Amino acid sequence: MSDDPVSTFQFLGLTFSTANVVSGLVVFLLVVAVVFFTSRKLAMKPTKGQNFLEWLIDFTNGILKGSIPAGDVGKFGLWGFTLFLFLFLSNEIGLFIQVATRSGATIMRSPTSDPIATLTFSLMTMMIAQFAGVWKLGYKAHFANYMKPFVFWLPISIFEEFTNFLTLGLRIFGVIFSGEMLLGVIWNLAVSHGIVTMIIALPIEMAWQGFSAFLGAIQAFVFVTLSSVYISQKLELEE
Amino acid sequence: MLSHLVVGQTLYFGDSLFYIISFVLLMWIIKIFAWGPVTKMMQDRADKISNDIDSAEKSRTDAASLVEKRQAALANSRSEAQTIVSDAKFNGQQQREQIVTQAQADVQTMKQNAQKDIEQERQDALSDARNDVADLSIEIASKIIQRELKADDQKALIDSYIEGLGKQHES
Numbered sequence: 483m484s485d486d487p488v489s490t491f492q493f494l495g496l497t498f499s500t501a502n503v504v505s506g507l508v509v510f511l512l513v514v515a516v517v518f519f520t521s522r523k524l525a526m527k528p529t530k531g532q533n534f535l536e537w538l539i540d541f542t543n544g545i546l547k548g549s550i551p552a553g554d555v556g557k558f559g560l561w562g563f564t565l566f567l568f569l570f571l572s573n574e575i576g577l578f579i580q581v582a583t584r585s586g587a588t589i590m591r592s593p594t595s596d597p598i599a600t601l602t603f604s605l606m607t608m609m610i611a612q613f614a615g616v617w618k619l620g621y622k623a624h625f626a627n628y629m630k631p632f633v634f635w636l637p638i639s640i641f642e643e644f645t646n647f648l649t650l651g652l653r654i655f656g657v658i659f660s661g662e663m664l665l666g667v668i669w670n671l672a673v674s675h676g677i678v679t680m681i682i683a684l685p686i687e688m689a690w691q692g693f694s695a696f697l698g699a700i701q702a703f704v705f706v707t708l709s710s711v712y713i714s715q716k717l718e719l720e721e
Numbered sequence: 722m723l724s725h726l727v728v729g730q731t732l733y734f735g736d737s738l739f740y741i742i743s744f745v746l747l748m749w750i751i752k753i754f755a756w757g758p759v760t761k762m763m764q765d766r767a768d769k770i771s772n773d774i775d776s777a778e779k780s781r782t783d784a785a786s787l788v789e790k791r792q793a794a795l796a797n798s799r800s801e802a803q804t805i806v807s808d809a810k811f812n813g814q815q816q817r818e819q820i821v822t823q824a825q826a827d828v829q830t831m832k833q834n835a836q837k838d839i840e841q842e843r844q845d846a847l848s849d850a851r852n853d854v855a856d857l858s859i860e861i862a863s864k865i866i867q868r869e870l871k872a873d874d875q876k877a878l879i880d881s882y883i884e885g886l887g888k889q890h891e892s
């Protein structure tokens with residue numbers, strides 16, 4: 483896949499990948515649609531859509547409550563909800579819709595199968611963690627945390643920030659990217675020898691698609707969970 | 722710097738900017754359309770439920786106190802009824818005794834009156850008989866002795882006789 487030509491365009495002196503922008507925009511619109519249509523006619527007695535939305539909010543709040551102290555969960559609730567919904571739909575959309583131009587350049591796939599997207603979200607988590615730490619503990623206590631349990635721990639603490647950033651972003655990218663790549667491989671197998679391979683490949687394709695859908699949900703969950711863990715680490719004083 | 726770092730994928734930093742902006746925008750849209758109203762509704766519901774629980778508790782204690790009050794009123798009315806009944810009994814007893822004594826007194830006076838009347842009648846009858854006997858004896862005597870006697874003398878004679886008769890009768 484990496485040999486395929488990539489469609490790019492220039493805007494404000496920055497290079498954009500068409501695939502990322504288009505699929506990101508599609509996921510954006512999907513999230514807005516889901517949230518918009520489930521939040522119509524809110525009532526004290528919830529109906530179908532509202533039930534789903536409230537369940538989802540309770541679910542993401544539950545993830546955050548697992549690690550962030552109860553008093554601070556409310557401040558990260560919206561962020562956790564948006565992140566989970568966006569990542570979940572990003573992970574799943576590439577399993578069902580993949581569009582390429584005639585020349586072979588992909589313009590529509592999972593946004594999370596590109597490291598730049600996942601690393602962006604990972605970076606966002608790290609920045610929120612830093613800001614939350616400063617906001618909760620103040621500059622002095624926040625940066626003193628890097629020198630716990632003793633001063634020589636400082637390089638390890640800083641290095642840990644980078645590894646957290648990389649592993650958080652690359653974990654989700656690896657799973658989704660490999661999932662889509664294998665889907666492509668199975669597709670190539672299916673079209674290689676006509677109708678026979680098509681029939682053989684169909685159940686494999688279906689099984690892998692189902693498994694990838696499962697993995698996509700798990701990865702979205704894991705991303706939000708780990709993000710809240712990283713944030714909660716910055717919210718408390720280390721002993 | 723990070724280009725071609727990961728499995729030959731090229732990184733376009735414009736995309737990073739695009740994702741950050743779209744994520745922030747998404748958060749804003751979700752906050753306006755869903756997060757704000759829905760969390761408010763959930764909070765309202767939680768408040769309502771706790772209010773309902775409180776008011777249910779209150780109405781339960783109200784009902785209990787009301788039952789207590791009713792029971793007290795019932796006991797009160799029962800004792801009141803008892804005093805009313807006993808009062809009525811007492812009054813009835815008193816009235817009955819009054820009526821009986823009144824009747825007895827009445828009977829007594831009536832008896833006395835009757836006795837008096839009887840005595841009067843007897844006296845009258847006696848005097849009548851006395852007069853009759855006097856007239857009759859005068860007639861008889863006049864017829865027997867064929868002599869004209871003065872009625873008054875005769876009467877005195879008869880009276881003395883009758884007196885003696887009455888005394889004899891009484892003894």
